[in-house]
Amino acid sequence: MGPPGVGKGTQADRIKKKLNIIHLSTGNILRGEIETESDVGLKAKTFMNKGKLVPDEVLLDIIRYRISRPDCQYGYLLDGFPRTLPQAEGLNVIMNDIDHELDAAISLTADENELVRRLVLRGKESGRSDDNPEVVRKRQQVYWQQTAPLIDYYKKEGLLKEVNGLGTIPEITKRIMEALV
Ligand code: AMP
Numbered sequence: 001m002g003p004p005g006v007g008k009g010t011q012a013d014r015i016k017k018k019l020n021i022i023h024l025s026t027g028n029i030l031r032g033e034i035e036t037e038s039d040v041g042l043k044a045k046t047f048m049n050k051g052k053l054v055p056d057e058v059l060l061d062i063i064r065y066r067i068s069r070p071d072c073q074y075g076y077l078l079d080g081f082p083r084t085l086p087q088a089e090g091l092n093v094i095m096n097d098i099d100h101e102l103d104a105a106i107s108l109t110a111d112e113n114e115l116v117r118r119l120v121l122r123g124k125e126s127g128r129s130d131d132n133p134e135v136v137r138k139r140q141q142v143y144w145q146q147t148a149p150l151i152d153y154y155k156k157e158g159l160l161k162e163v164n165g166l167g168t169i170p171e172i173t174k175r176i177m178e179a180l181v
Pocket of ligand 1: 004026027028030047048051052053054055059079080081082083130139
């Protein structure tokens, strides 16, 4: 977990290599669906372009299908999911059903103004259509309203690892790895 722009994707990519596990980014999965113009993609696009969350049922269907596949049986890292309490509760049900167990929930923390600056820069470099100032602010707002409550949820479950997300990329990776042992 972590607000948009905190470096979830960058860190997930590094951690998956260190732990030799699969990296599942729901943002990437949805962008792939949009590219192939699937039904899910067409539905998701209208939400994503406004910086809003795609409905929980869509995400839970994607995750159930994806983590049940054989390549996930030795472990996986979820990036950008869950993002709401119903998604976290749904994930619990799915993992129970297929006999999986959540080891940890990592929350990357950072200053909001720095994040908006980073994201607008990323938008210019990568051309991601939801990385423009207006949508970026909206995505931050959505994070604090809908996703931040998950921090307490995972704290109560005893799974939360809070990691300072400001610093160099390798420094942050090191902090995450230390938090996981
Ligand atoms: P991300 O790449 O994680 O920043 O996600 C980009 C966009 O995809 C978000 O702003 C949402 O519109 C959508 N999205 C990704 N993951 C989720 C999720 N778990 N729940 C709802 N919407 C999501």
